[in-house]
Amino acid sequence: MYWSRTFIPTMKETPEGAEIPSHILMLRAGLISQVMAGAYTYLPMGLRSLSKAAQIVREEMNRAGAVELVMPAMSPIALWDQTGRTEAFGDVLVKLDLPRGGRKVRVVLGPTHEEIITDLVSRQISSYRQMPITLYQIQNKFRNEERPRFGVLRTSEFLMKDAYSFDTDLESLGRSYDAMYEAYCRIFDRCGVEYLPVEAESGPIGGDASHEFMIPSGNGEDTVVHCPQCGYAANTEKAEIGERRQQAPDVEMARIEKVATPGAATIEQVSQFLKCRPADLIKTLLYEADGKPLAVLARGDHEANENKIRRMVGADRLELAAPGTIERVTGAPVGFAGPVGMAEKIPIYADADIQFVRNGVTGANEADAHLTGVNPGRDFEPEAYADLRNATAGDPCPRCPSVLTIREAIEVGHVFKLGTKYSEALGARFADSKEQLHTIIMGCYGIGIARILAGLIETNHDAAGIIWSVPLAPYEVLLVPMKVKDEETMKIAQSLHDELEAAxxxxxxxxxxxxxxxxxxxxxxxGFPLRVVIGPRGLKEGKLEVKWRWDTETEMIDLDGAAKTLAGLIAEEKTTNARFRARDDNEKD
RNA sequence: CGGGGCGUGGCGCAGCCUGGCAGCGCGCCUGCUUUGGGAGCAGGAAGUCGAAGGUUCAAAUCCUUUCGCCCCGACCA
Structure with a gap:
């Protein structure tokens, strides 16, 4: 291809509104163009990279034994009503009323396709002999995001690979899941991105049933908890904290005193008012677990983890108690709850770190008042101490003696053992060898294709622009003839172009x-990976000047056999990403 | 959904407070010179000042309404 015949509208200046490197560079490099908030046109260079990422995903899905199909973006809302997801998705679901013959046909634009694929399978699969099978598609999804942002990282329409596995039993599901997990690792390796598979909330199946694939990056929307020592990685909702090893400080237990704290209801206000650290506060959170109130204690500088609380009490639903409930249970307005002297007797659970608090500050269960000198064991005794909060940097690792770090990351993929949620709701059953009917067991596996590009750019760019890996670059080699009016130069450029294409x-x-x-x-x-300059300097000696995008040094190669040399370089780099990764290591330390 | 910011040639911005000919840089077009890391000179095209209503002799500028875009937070099967 020739630059003058394609369409690469590069920009010297950053368009207003773009903030993060991937967004800025995708716009400036002429990869994308915004149509409205959360919707982008992929220009030729952007489309080429997007298609290459999709093709890598496709090849690895096929290698893993998954089978491609395409479902329509449009589907009847009735299917979504059946699984309760019309309500669950709420406004995120794009709903349309299509006028047809004086009636309205209610459709949705799919944000994902569990309903559609399960409906298909419920009709077409009825025997254990037809499983296991994994079906996938690469297709545009629609989600009416409350707030689209960060360029292609969060858009209302986006290209996604979604795969669904159908199995007869949990063991078989495990094999389908592992095949997808391995395919994901191969995909991200081939693309050249640095990624981290992290444990995520597992839902109904429990156990090791869900992983997110994350690209660690300062501009990620998610945070992951990671132990650099043993490799343990999990998202914030899931991350366990190892045994707390600190000791209570060796100070005298003070007497409980009630102090007036007018208007100070938040951790920040109280700690400022009483001139103490947030870590000296014990915050008391009132929840309702399946409608029953309970209190959770966490240190002022920590965040309660609702998933952990819900799991511990074995509730289906857990939510923060309504203000009315809080007032009834504590006998005080919101913001002044404490474990000592609550109006109603309810179970109290404490995060493990609470046992090491000495002379803590808690709400007094009375408006505008707190208690100081509160000590666990002496003044209150929770039902249990447990791991009930989000991990923070420096917490003990649950798997080794090291400590955890927190990193921001971009979620690019998710693998999930679904179980029977959708097959149950949509009646997808099969007969086993004894003609017994069972519900099909499902898994679902997504990859955000554009997020691979954004994630790669986010972690691989410099002041001048994008640094592509060869497998994702819009073009692998850029030939730069210095004097396009010189016949000899252009002849060389053209024949090299033709030879390379042929190769x-x-x-x-x-x-x-x-x-x-x-x-x-x-x-x-x-950011083309390999730049080849055809200019008078080299041509005098019968040479071409070659430079990798991530190198500063150029290298001369013989014009004779140049196409073969270049094709060899590209072929090697494309399969190994070796130079790209080596550059990574140099730059990142 | 709460808070904040911004809409002026294709792009980035000034002008608005204090109403009075719509400007600058980049890009684009023509010509000449230049030619290995975003050239110089000369000439040129291109704008419903986001939209509607109002105030005024006069509105990009003041007032009201509205639409859109971006950021922070909340939310994110």
Whole structure:
């Protein structure tokens, strides 16, 4: 391809509104163009990269034994009503009323496709002999995001690979799940992104039933908990905390005193008012577990983890108690609850760190008052101490003697053992060898294709622009003829272009009659991995000048056999990402 | 959904407070010179000042309403 015949609208300036590197660079490099909040056109360069990521995903899905199909974006809302997800998704679900013959047909644009695929399978699969099977598609999804942001990281319409496995028993589901997990690792390895599979909330099946694939990046929307020592990684909802090893400070237990704290109801206000650290406060959170009130204690500088609480008390539903309930239970307005002297006797659970608090501060169960000198064991005794809060940096690792770190990350993939939630609701059953009917057991596996690109750019760019890995680059080689008006130069460019194409290399020739600086800067901005300069300096010696995007040094190669040399370099880098990764290691330490 | 910011040629912005010819840089077009890291000179095209209503002799500017975009937070099967 020739630069002058394709469409690469690069920009010198950053469009207003773009904040993070991947968004800025995708716009400036002419990969995408915004149509409205959360909806982007993929321009030729962007589309090429997107398609290449999708193709890698497709190849690895196929290798893992999954089978491709395509479902419509549109589906009848009745299907979603059956699983209760019309309500669960709420406004995120894009709903349309289509006028047809004087009636309205109510449809939704799919945010995911469990309902559609399960409906299909319920009709077409009825025997254990037809399973296991994993079906997938690569298709645009629609979610009416409350707040689209960060370029292609959070959009209302996005390309996603979604796969669904159908199995007869849990053991078989485990094999289907593992095959997807391994395929995901291969996909992200091939793309050249650094990723971390992290344990995530597992839902109905429990156990080791869900992983998120994350690209650690400062601009990620999610946080992951990671132990660099043993590799333990989990998202914040899931992350366990190891045994708390600190001791209570060796100080005298003070007497409980009631102090007036007018208007100070939040942790910040109280700690400022009483001139103490948030860690000296014991906050008392009132929850309702399946409608029954309970109190949870956590240190002022910690965050309660509702999943952990819900699991511990074995409730189906857990929510913060309504203000009315709080007032009834504590006898005080919201913000002044404490474990000592509550109006109603309800179970109290405490995070493990509470046992090491000495002379803590708690609400007094009375408006505008707190208690100081509160000590666990002496002044109150919870039903149990347990791990009930979110992990923070420096907490003990649950799997080894080391400590945890917290990293921001971009979620690019998710694998999940679903169980029978959808097959149950939609009546997807099969007969076993004894003609007994069972509900099909499902798994679902998603990858956000555009997030792979954004994640790669987010973690691989410099001041000049994007640094693509060869497998995802819009073109693998950029030929830069210095003098496009020189016949000899252009002849060489053309024949090299043709030879490289014939050799299966994706090559672009910058045939614009522009100054060297313009062409070099655009080359760096769009980030083609291998740049080949055809100019008088080298040609005098029968040489071409070659430079990898991530290197600073150039290298001369012989014009004779150049196509073969270049094709060899690309073929090697494309399969190993070796140079790309080596660059990573140099830059990141 | 709460808080904040911004809408002025294709892009980035000034002008608004204090009403009086719609400007600057980049890009684009033509010509000449230049030519290995975003060239110089000369000439040129291109704007319903987001939209509607109001105040005024006069509105990009003041008032009201509205639409859109972005950021922070909440939310995210």
């Amino acid at each position: 299966g290399v994706e090559v672009l020739v910058d045939d614009r009659d522009a100054r060297a600086g313009v062409k070099f800067n655009d080359a760096d901005l769009v």
